[in-house]
């Protein structure tokens with residue numbers, strides 16, 4: 533096993549993009565936890581993928597890398613994989629060009645229909661069917677439920693599927709913004725009583741603002757996207773064999789989860805209310821965090837993972853807390869299955885760019901950047917080009933977060949990210 537060449541790993545603040553505007557093109561359509569900065573993706577594509585034809589993001593999230601691929605002329609295909617249906621919807625919509633005139637026409641009808649329904653309901657001439665998921669009244673005020681139900685009903689009547697999905701993304705943001713959740717947290721916490729009293733959102737207006745903002749972005753995207761780049765959004769699991777051909781991919785740009793969702797970012801919790809409003813089966817929604825990497829802890833610490841750094845780190849954590857060490861191991865066991873799949877789908881000469889966080893568990897920092905390198909190198913010769921260490925700008929990934937599910941139980945999380953660049957030899 534090769535050991536890491538430390539001259540290739542260094543802090544480079546030019547990757548911080550502290551003040552960069554990250555919402556250009558369709559990047560601002562919908563918030564998502566731990567989104568990648570589009571400027572990082574853009575720079576990675578320019579440095580390592582200017583001749584690449586096929587890009588893959590195996591942990592696509594809200595589709596930042598895919599959208600960037602469609603803004604570069606060289607790509608013919610962009611694949612994205614995710615297990616979260618909300619990620620699939622957002623990514624699809626961000627990368628599907630729609631003629632601005634068509635959007636405007638459908639939007640005008642949609643808003644007129646919503647206003648008609650609202651008038652009829654106010655005058656008690658009509659009732660509206662509302663969804664019936666557990667705790668809906670805990671998370672939404674009655675007036676908000678009625679308004680959301682009106683918007684959803686009218687979006688469902690749109691025939692063109694791309695247009696319908698476009699408005700569902702704005703609707704999903706509205707669900708979040710109009711709900712009783714504290715919006716600056718990714719986990720589901722309800723507002724306290726005094727915040728709740730003041731919370732009286734104009735839901736239809738919130739939807740209009742978001743839809744109009746996204747329509748403005750789409751106008752610009754429609755003029756600039758690369759029509760030769762076909763986007764494939766795969767509702768698959770990167771741990772298993774995917775529908776991508778052997779050695780098809782020549783550039784991977786991705787940011788995987790930082791760790792299991794119980795103790796890092798809970799993608800399932802973040803998406804739950806939106807997905808329930810969008811009509812997904814509650815059982816499937818509750819399952820998202822379990823099927824994410826590391827969702828099911830291992831029974832013991834026995835493993836065959838070929839990373840010395842990981843084995844040493846696991847031992848240090850186990851000395852403090854064997855149960856937490858098993859959580860960590862389950863994440864890397866799943867991660868290794870993904871490495872196996874990425875090894876299968878990449879061409880010789882492909883560049884692999886991972887943006888990762890080295891989180892701390894029980895006082896032990898886990899050097900994920902080095903573990904990734906060792907897991908790839910255990911399969912073939914992968915040349916390590918560089919590891920750039922960047923500061924995480926404010927807000928993007930909260931520096932304070934709750935490592936348990938207890939609100940207010942905060943601990944310092946990561947302030948830095950590692951951008952690891954490998955080339956398959």
Ligand SMILES: C[S@@+](CC[C@H](N)C(=O)[O-])C[C@H]1O[C@@H](n2cnc3c(N)ncnc32)[C@H](O)[C@@H]1O
Nearest residue numbers: 567568591593594596614615769770789824825
């Ligand atoms: C850090 S986020 C990606 C954010 C993305 N770069 C963006 O800009 O929005 C990681 C993603 O990995 C997904 N994920 C977790 N386990 C997965 C698996 N087994 N296969 C595919 N995706 C998975 C999560 O659902 C989440 O959307």
